[in-house]
Amino acid sequence: MDWRVRFVDYPEQWRRQRAALLPVIEKTIADGDLMLRQQLRDFETDLARFNGSARAVGVSNCTDGLRLLAHHLDVGPGDEVVTVAHTFIATVSPFVLRGATPVFVDIGDDHLMETGALAEVVNERTRVIIPVHLNGRTVDMAEVVKVAEHVGAAVIEDAAQALGATLDGQTAGTFGLASTYSFYPAKMLGALGDAGAVLTDDQELADRLLSLRDHGRVGKSDIDGWGYNCRLDNLQAAILGWRLRQLPAWINRRREVARRYDERLRGIDGLEIPVGPDADDRRQDVFQNYPVTTDRRDALAEHLRADGIEILISWPVPLHHQRGLGLDHWRLPRTERLCERVLSLPMHAELEDVHVDEVAASVRRFFGAK
Numbered sequence: 001m002d003w004r005v006r007f008v009d010y011p012e013q014w015r016r017q018r019a020a021l022l023p024v025i026e027k028t029i030a031d032g033d034l035m036l037r038q039q040l041r042d043f044e045t046d047l048a049r050f051n052g053s054a055r056a057v058g059v060s061n062c063t064d065g066l067r068l069l070a071h072h073l074d075v076g077p078g079d080e081v082v083t084v085a086h087t088f089i090a091t092v093s094p095f096v097l098r099g100a101t102p103v104f105v106d107i108g109d110d111h112l113m114e115t116g117a118l119a120e121v122v123n124e125r126t127r128v129i130i131p132v133h134l135n136g137r138t139v140d141m142a143e144v145v146k147v148a149e150h151v152g153a154a155v156i157e158d159a160a161q162a163l164g165a166t167l168d169g170q171t172a173g174t175f176g177l178a179s180t181y182s183f184y185p186a187k188m189l190g191a192l193g194d195a196g197a198v199l200t201d202d203q204e205l206a207d208r209l210l211s212l213r214d215h216g217r218v219g220k221s222d223i224d225g226w227g228y229n230c231r232l233d234n235l236q237a238a239i240l241g242w243r244l245r246q247l248p249a250w251i252n253r254r255r256e257v258a259r260r261y262d263e264r265l266r267g268i269d270g271l272e273i274p275v276g277p278d279a280d281d282r283r284q285d286v287f288q289n290y291p292v293t294t295d296r297r298d299a300l301a302e303h304l305r306a307d308g309i310e311i312l313i314s315w316p317v318p319l320h321h322q323r324g325l326g327l328d329h330w331r332l333p334r335t336e337r338l339c340e341r342v343l344s345l346p347m348h349a350e351l352e353d354v355h356v357d358e359v360a361a362s363v364r365r366f367f368g369a370k
């Protein structure tokens with residue numbers, strides 16, 4: 001389909017970045033810098049500094065970052081892992097695959113973990129609490145940290161969608177033991193393939209992750225334990241290093257787009273929109289996504305697509321309703337309602353004002369708003 005407005009515009013992204021990135025790619029390949037080279041170390045240093053974390057460890061993707069953390073914590077049968085069911089399966093699968101039991105809490109109006117409900121579900125079996133900073137917005141972390149400390153659980157932040165977001169001036173991903181990031185191409189900071197990172201202030205943990213991601217190797221030939229192959233490719237690291245320097249400008253643009261949507265979509269009867277970029281004194285959201293909700297979601301999706309606007313319904317089925325996972329004993333009314341009503345409008349740094357206006361006009365027409 002030839003979209004008038006794409007959900008994520010990879011061709012336009014490449015058109016804008018080609019001149020800068022081709023020399024980066026050329027040099028990295030020509031120098032033979034393919035695995036675990038300086039570009040990766042530089043990217044890790046820059047990423048840690050960007051986020052205000054002590055250390056960053058590049059890994060093959062966010063899911064593998066979570067897998068390494070689950071291994072490090074030795075999560076296993078009898079352990080419980082608390083998170084939300086309105087997230088990507090990867091938030092929990094690395095823990096469940098080691099034998100842990102997922103425990104879900106429902107979500108609040110902003111689609112994020114209802115942290116007030118945490119205290120009711122934790123117990124002595126709770127090993128890990130995973131807040132998910134979905135859509136580029138930071139979960140209210142004070143309660144998460146308090147409850148985790150109370151039961152002696154580790155906090156791992158799934159920050160796959162929230163690089164650069166802040167809460168009370170503190171960056172998402174710096175509240176818990178560690179945080180994991182996805183550089184899947186559609187993310188705030190995307191690679192040209194799969195990539196991810198784990199950030200932490202714990203030096204020992206970071207060193208352990210460096211060996212865990214590389215077969216347990218320390219140095220050239222020493223092995224300090226069983227490990228995996230979860231390295232971040234050096235070429236992707238070189239690309240991400242260049243892109244990381246553009247990220248502040250891209251976040252600004254995403255926030256401008258959100259502001260423009262907000263001005264044009266606020267007050268439409270039957271449509272709920274995200275908290276605006278200037279509406280929350282405590283948070284700086286980075287708008288990985290711009291999710292709107294309505295009782296007429298499927299009809300709105302059809303209308304927008306017919307107008308040539310590409311939208312995304314990320315997770316129409318919450319995790320606990322996925323067939324084959326054996327989790328359907330959970331009752332999470334707010335999560336279930338959201339999954340029936342949510343869709344995400346186009347949101348990316350290459351989006352022009354005319355595109356935003358076109359999308360907003362189409363939404364307004366659907367609701368019969370002037």
Ligand SMILES: Cc1ncc(COP(=O)(O)O)c(C=O)c1O
Nearest residue numbers: 061062063088090160182184196
């Ligand atoms: C919230 C969340 N967690 C985890 C992941 C997994 O990331 P990756 O594809 O890099 O493994 C994603 C990716 O979409 C995500 O959105």
